[in-house]
Amino acid sequence: MKTIEVDDELYRYIAAHTLHIGESASDILRRMLKFSAASQPVAAAAAPVVKAEPAPAPAPAAAPVADVKTVKTAKDKVRAMRELLLSDEYAEQKKAVNRFMLVLTTLYALDNKAFAEATESLHGRTRVYFAADEQTLLKNGNQTKPKQVPDTPYWVITNTNTGRKCSMVEHIMQSMQFPAELIEKVCGTI
Known part of the structure; x- marks a missing residue:
């Protein structure tokens, strides 16, 4: 070889x-x-x-989010997620929260309706993880550190550990019917 x-x-x-x-x-x-x-x-x-x-x-892989708006097939959605993982923008992120936000932005861009359905059912025992505004998240805890998911109408709590962030991404990707091996790969990079 x-x-x-x-x-x-x-x-x-x-x-x-x-x-x-x-x-x-x-x-x-x-x-x-x-x-x-x-x-x-x-x-x-x-x-x-x-x-x-x-x-x-x-097509440049550094801006996968802009290109994925026209993605229709499951194969294209998988390719778009792989391109995100290989992009310079993703690789340059030093913090898990920034990689988490990029993944969420891409998932929303791929299928905003499926993303909405997945996030509606995603919450903890005492916390709401996703909301349409910052105030809803702050009502469930002052220390939630809500941030708006870029290029989406959604806000997400960010003071969770990396494992919880991966759990959220895993739930959304399963709901959007991504293959298990890709979900594992994405979660492994956050």
Whole structure:
């Protein structure tokens, strides 16, 4: 197995085409290039490199939220979440609360009705986690540190631990019918 270096943009593009967790970069490239190991002799690998026209650049992954408003199919929703996880904006977030907010913004942009249904049933024993305004959250505790979810009409409490934030995201994603392995991956990055 040889190691090659690729720039970040190309890496994100390849990773966005992952079909399942654990799929190797070689498998992804073989599928994308419609190339099988049996179709080329080993000697061809030593052939001189021919300069080809560069492929058109993929849509930038740094702003996935703006692009996902037109997403319709479940496959596209999964791809949009993977693109978020691979985006520079997400990777640059140092705090769990900021990653949490980016995930919520993206989920809302993907399907605001399903997001609304999921958040209506999401609350704790004594706390409301999501509301349409800050005051509703403050009524259930002065220390809830409510923040507005960017680009949405929703407010969320943010003084919960990371485990609780993951639990909220997990509930919403399950309600929106995301695959279990993607839910686990998203929660693992918060």
